[in-house]
Amino acid sequence: MNDFVRIVEVGPRDGLQNEKQLIATADKIELINRLSATGLRSIEATSFVSPKWVPQLADAADVFTGIQRRPGVSYPVLVPNEQGYERALAVGVEEVAVFTAASEQFNLKNTNAGIDESMRRFAPILTRAQADGIKVRGYVSTVLGCPYQGEVPVAEVVRVARQLHAMGCYEVSLGDTIGAGTPRKAAAMLRAVAAAVPMAALAVHFHDTYGQALANIASCLEEGVRVVDAAVAGTGGCPYARGASGNVASEDVVYMLHGMGMVTGVDLPALAATGRWLSERLGRDTGSKTGKALAAT
Amino acid sequence: MNDFVRIVEVGPRDGLQNEKQLIATADKIELINRLSATGLRSIEATSFVSPKWVPQLADAADVFTGIQRRPGVSYPVLVPNEQGYERALAVGVEEVAVFTAASEQFNLKNTNAGIDESMRRFAPILTRAQADGIKVRGYVSTVLGCPYQGEVPVAEVVRVARQLHAMGCYEVSLGDTIGAGTPRKAAAMLRAVAAAVPMAALAVHFHDTYGQALANIASCLEEGVRVVDAAVAGTGGCPYARGASGNVASEDVVYMLHGMGMVTGVDLPALAATGRWLSERLGRDTGSKTGKALAAT
Numbered sequence: 124m125n126d127f128v129r130i131v132e133v134g135p136r137d138g139l140q141n142e143k144q145l146i147a148t149a150d151k152i153e154l155i156n157r158l159s160a161t162g163l164r165s166i167e168a169t170s171f172v173s174p175k176w177v178p179q180l181a182d183a184a185d186v187f188t189g190i191q192r193r194p195g196v197s198y199p200v201l202v203p204n205e206q207g208y209e210r211a212l213a214v215g216v217e218e219v220a221v222f223t224a225a226s227e228q229f230n231l232k233n234t235n236a237g238i239d240e241s242m243r244r245f246a247p248i249l250t251r252a253q254a255d256g257i258k259v260r261g262y263v264s265t266v267l268g269c270p271y272q273g274e275v276p277v278a279e280v281v282r283v284a285r286q287l288h289a290m291g292c293y294e295v296s297l298g299d300t301i302g303a304g305t306p307r308k309a310a311a312m313l314r315a316v317a318a319a320v321p322m323a324a325l326a327v328h329f330h331d332t333y334g335q336a337l338a339n340i341a342s343c344l345e346e347g348v349r350v351v352d353a354a355v356a357g358t359g360g361c362p363y364a365r366g367a368s369g370n371v372a373s374e375d376v377v378y379m380l381h382g383m384g385m386v387t388g389v390d391l392p393a394l395a396a397t398g399r400w401l402s403e404r405l406g407r408d409t410g411s412k413t414g415k416a417l418a419a420t
Numbered sequence: 421m422n423d424f425v426r427i428v429e430v431g432p433r434d435g436l437q438n439e440k441q442l443i444a445t446a447d448k449i450e451l452i453n454r455l456s457a458t459g460l461r462s463i464e465a466t467s468f469v470s471p472k473w474v475p476q477l478a479d480a481a482d483v484f485t486g487i488q489r490r491p492g493v494s495y496p497v498l499v500p501n502e503q504g505y506e507r508a509l510a511v512g513v514e515e516v517a518v519f520t521a522a523s524e525q526f527n528l529k530n531t532n533a534g535i536d537e538s539m540r541r542f543a544p545i546l547t548r549a550q551a552d553g554i555k556v557r558g559y560v561s562t563v564l565g566c567p568y569q570g571e572v573p574v575a576e577v578v579r580v581a582r583q584l585h586a587m588g589c590y591e592v593s594l595g596d597t598i599g600a601g602t603p604r605k606a607a608a609m610l611r612a613v614a615a616a617v618p619m620a621a622l623a624v625h626f627h628d629t630y631g632q633a634l635a636n637i638a639s640c641l642e643e644g645v646r647v648v649d650a651a652v653a654g655t656g657g658c659p660y661a662r663g664a665s666g667n668v669a670s671e672d673v674v675y676m677l678h679g680m681g682m683v684t685g686v687d688l689p690a691l692a693a694t695g696r697w698l699s700e701r702l703g704r705d706t707g708s709k710t711g712k713a714l715a716a717t
Contacts, residue, residue, distance in 0.1 A: 302713070305679025306638045334672035334709035335679070337631055338638040341603040364716040368709045375631035382602025382632070412631035412665045416599070419661040 126385045128344070129164055130373060131296070131326060131352045134401070135186075136167040136201055138358030138370055140177050142405060148182040150404050152189040157397040158355065159193045162388040167220065170201035171210045187214045199260055203234070208248045212255065219252065221245045221292070222262035225280040226269035229300070233264075238279075242286055249291040261287030261295045262328070266312055267304030270363040277315045285319040294324050296352055299339065301363050302332025306342035313343050326350035329371050331410075332361045336371035337379055344383070351376055356398035357410025372411030374398055392417060423682045425641070427670060428462040428593070428623060428649045429455055431698070432483075433498055435655030435667055437467060437474050439702060445479040447701050449486040454694040455652065456490045459685040464517065467498035468507045484511045496557055500531070505545045509552065516549065518542045518589070519559035522577040523566035526597070530561075535576075539583055546588040558584030558592045559625070563609055564601030567660040574612045582616040591621055593649055596636065598660050599629025603639035610640050623647035626668050628707075629658045633668035634676055641680070648673055653695035654707025669708035671695055689714060 135155050139146055151169070158166050168190065174181030183200065192198060199218035202208045211219055223241040224230040230238050252259045266280045284295045297316060299309070309327070317325060327343045327350070329336035340351055353376045359369025374395045380387050395414045402409040409415060432452050436443055448466070455463050465487065471478030480497065489495060496515035499505045508516055520538040521527040527535050549556045563577045581592045594613060596606070606624070614622060624640045624647070626633035637648055650673045656666025671692045677684050692711045699706040706712060 305676050307680045332713045333675050335676055338635040341635040364713045366716040367713040378630050379602050383604045416629045416661045416664040419663045
């Protein structure tokens with residue numbers, strides 16, 4: 124089995140969008156430039172959502188045009204709709220990401236649209252992206268539980284993931300938005316999806332709300348997944364459990380992968396230093412235990 | 421495969437002994453009494469080491485005589501030598517624990533004795549314990565790395581574990597003292613030991629220095645281990661990486677086990693409340709992500 128694992132660094136977008144404190148545009152740019160120097164191949168740079176929804180990311184265009192794009196590194200951005208797609212295209216984005224939930228209730232509350240309606244909204248983005256030569260990543264959220272409806276049937280996760288892939292997403296990231304999953308459930312969900320979408324087109328995305336993220340990633344790696352989303356310094360928090368932990372920390376993921384004999388191309392000390400730098404900007408401890416341990420030794 | 425997992429709660433001993441701040445004897449007693457009410461079956465109460473070495477646990481006898489022992493719950497205590505064993509016996513202890521490292525360097529620095537010398541010191545304790553009807557648990561530390569010698573050969577872990585079991589330890593706990601292990605290495609180490617000591621006589625003991633503990637536990641559970649050491653609120657820190665994380669948090673372990681369909685008999689909300697109570701006494705945030713999430717929802 125291939126032992127290269129691609130980390131999709133989502134800190135600048137998924138991480139920061141859930142941090143209360145506003146971060147200066149220049150700091151976001153510096154964060155992405157620092158991350159680019161660590162050997163990461165994919166760095167989600169920002170989101171072209173309406174500033175009304177996510178004030179933290181209102182400077183999306185300035186961030187994207189401000190960063191130094193490194194050859195061989197992808198800088199996807201989130202786009203919620205065609206207007207977002209157009210704003211992204213205008214500043215030279217080469218990869219976008221669309222998102223929907225596997226939970227109807229979550230999607231309704233989060234985007235004012237049911238899942239099928241979300242898919243209809245994405246369809247023109249995917250058509251245009253193909254014509255424009257833009258890669259599209261798809262996110263499925265709430266794959267292991269929903270803050271509103273509780274259990275989310277695996278069949279729904281499979282249906283949504285299959286549809287995103289069929290519509291043209293080159294990769295579908297399966298997100299445990301509320302961090303409720305545990306290793307066996309995570310592996311079973313991934314197995315079910317991989318029966319409908321090739322494993323090589325799947326990524327996993329865990330939040331560490333209950334401390335389970337790394338264990339879930341390990342069990343999904345044993346199932347064969349080779350793309351893992353993570354956020355440096357474990358930024359993010361959880362809007363559904365205030366005060367709880369955020370995204371799984373990239374440093375801890377990379378430490379584990381290297382210990383498991385896998386290859387990431389990431390310079391772990393440089394990544395950990397970037398996490399500590401970011402934490403200083405945020406005025407708090409790093410959320411990465413590896414980041415803390417490497418600073419202490 | 422049996423789905424009951426026994427948690428050995430080591431917070432009152434392994435956790436507190438590495439906390440800088442002195443805890444009042446009455447608080448230690450209250451901690452153990454609260455833990456006793458959560459459904460835990462094993463609670464390591466204290467250590468009869470010399471107060472010179474571990475001032476935090478100088479009140480071992482007062483703690484042990486102060487707690488309300490609940491029928492069906494074991495309250496092992498650590499004993500470093502025969503004097504410790506005698507002090508423990510004098511206050512009515514029914515289970516003791518002895519410890520050695522799998523790393524010769526670590527054992528020399530930590531106890532001023534090589535591994536074989538440690539074993540010779542334990543021999544009379546095990547002989548007396550058998551005559552006294554006292555159960556003995558054995559700890560092997562540094563099973564996945566040593567702060568002094570680095571790599572620790574798995575063969576050494578196997579040798580030490582086999583010898584402790586052969587000397588009469590009913591259970592041998594395999595400890596990743598510096599938290600350096602990752603899932604595949606942890607599983608391979610456990611598999612090797614389980615070829616020499618029955619799996620039913622083995623426990624795993626992970627520290628969360630690099631955030632790997634829960635992933636390691638999950639992989640060891642899949643190998644068949646059914647006893648897991650953990651400390652409520654993730655107390656402990658790491659004397660070899662100051663500022664780093666401590667023992668794996670019991671709350672996070674129990675959350676995972678229940679999510680994996682395993683049975684612990686532990687009331688998770690009560691355990692999490694105990695962890696938050698302890699954290700208040702220690703004047704800091706709980707080290708349990710599950711503890712935080714349950715408080716927030």
